[in-house]
Amino acid sequence: xxxxxxxxxxxxxxxxxxxxxxxxxxxxxxxxxxxxxxxxxxxxxxxxxxxxxxxxxxxxxxxxxxxxxxxxxxxxxxxxxxxxxxxxxxxxxxxxxxxxxxxxxxxxxxxxxxxxxxxxxxxx
Numbered sequence: 001x002x003x004x005x006x007x008x009x010x011x012x013x014x015x016x017x018x019x020x021x022x023x024x025x026x027x028x029x030x031x032x033x034x035x036x037x038x039x040x041x042x043x044x045x046x047x048x049x050x051x052x053x054x055x056x057x058x059x060x061x062x063x064x065x066x067x068x069x070x071x072x073x074x075x076x077x078x079x080x081x082x083x084x085x086x087x088x089x090x091x092x093x094x095x096x097x098x099x100x101x102x103x104x105x106x107x108x109x110x111x112x113x114x115x116x117x118x119x120x121x122x123x124x
Contacts, residue, residue, distance in 0.1 A: 014038050016054060064088050 017039040030037045065071040075081045
């Protein structure tokens, strides 16, 4: 099964942005490059639907920032940073799947795991 002919597309088909990114020159440049601008016009009514896409991106970035290695980039090499990014995404997916499994079955099997005792008083 073949895909599209030619080199893979490197630029996005659409660009989402809020009112702060509006300018006629910017829209003209996007149009020239074949990118559809999804930018709210100034003084347009709120509720255009752009927030739905932006919320997904901002939520995902917030989830990834719970891991310090991704919040502050210590690695100079891109391949190492991409590896930590893949691990972070995998952990987020694992947590979501575990939460979904717990909500579908009660009592939750993850809450019934045996508690390991340590030398600290009252801490596990």
